[in-house]
Amino acid sequence: MSDAALVELVLTGDQDVFAVLVERYKDAVQNLAYRMLGNVTEAEDVTQETFVRAYTQLGTYKPMHKFSTWLLSIASHLAIDQLRRRRFLALPLEDIPFLEWMPDLGISPEQSALQGEQQDEIQLYLQKLPSKYRAVIVLRYWYDFSYEEIANTLKLTPALVKARLHRARELLARYMQQNATSENEEVQVDALPRR
Numbered sequence: 001m002s003d004a005a006l007v008e009l010v011l012t013g014d015q016d017v018f019a020v021l022v023e024r025y026k027d028a029v030q031n032l033a034y035r036m037l038g039n040v041t042e043a044e045d046v047t048q049e050t051f052v053r054a055y056t057q058l059g060t061y062k063p064m065h066k067f068s069t070w071l072l073s074i075a076s077h078l079a080i081d082q083l084r085r086r087r088f089l090a091l092p093l094e095d096i097p098f099l100e101w102m103p104d105l106g107i108s109p110e111q112s113a114l115q116g117e118q119q120d121e122i123q124l125y126l127q128k129l130p131s132k133y134r135a136v137i138v139l140r141y142w143y144d145f146s147y148e149e150i151a152n153t154l155k156l157t158p159a160l161v162k163a164r165l166h167r168a169r170e171l172l173a174r175y176m177q178q179n180a181t182s183e184n185e186e187v188q189v190d191a192l193p194r195r
Contacts, residue, residue, distance in 0.1 A: 003067035010058055018058075022051050025068060028143070029075045035138040036079040038127045046082055050075040065152070072143065073153040076135050083131040125175045133168035136161055 003024075009017040029050050033043035053074050054061075061070050126134055135154055139145040147158045147165075154161070 004063040
């Protein structure tokens with residue numbers, strides 16, 4: 001059954017059908033919230049609040065738009081609000097959880113560890129980005145939203161979306177280059193002969 005048909009059933013009084021929409025999109029909402037917040041507990045809170053808001057505001061949903069875009073728009077706004085609330089707090093590295101949701105693909109423990117480290121590194125780079133850049137990066141590269149969909153979700157113009165994506169990629173490249181430079185300096189220091 002389509003999302004629009006499910007929404008229509010909920011609006012006509014069959015509230016239990018909303019559970020189907022929750023089941024269908026809970027992972028996508030949780031993933032978006034986690035990518036933006038980098039904290040499992042906060043992501044779970046945002047996920048729960050997203051579905052509460054979606055349920056209470058279901059009458060504002062317009063079937064001409066994709067339900068997923070509408071729902072992820074609510075989630076991204078709630079995540080940005082959460083980021084604003086904690087703007088002045090520094091997030092210690094030990095509070096950034098491992099990506100436990102990665103499926104077991106039958107790969108070796110070594111490959112799994114390397115992939116986990118890469119995912120953690122990506123998450124650390126994302127956390128360095130200001131929220132306005134993080135939102136466009138997550139929607140574009142994790143959810144494959146078009147510029148139009150991102151613009152509609154974040155209430156921006158497509159031109160501003162392109163500009164923010166460009167700036168976000170520049171910042172990510174800078175963070176990666178700084179990290180590579182500092183790692184090379186550490187290797188060079190370690191390579192010095194000891195006396």
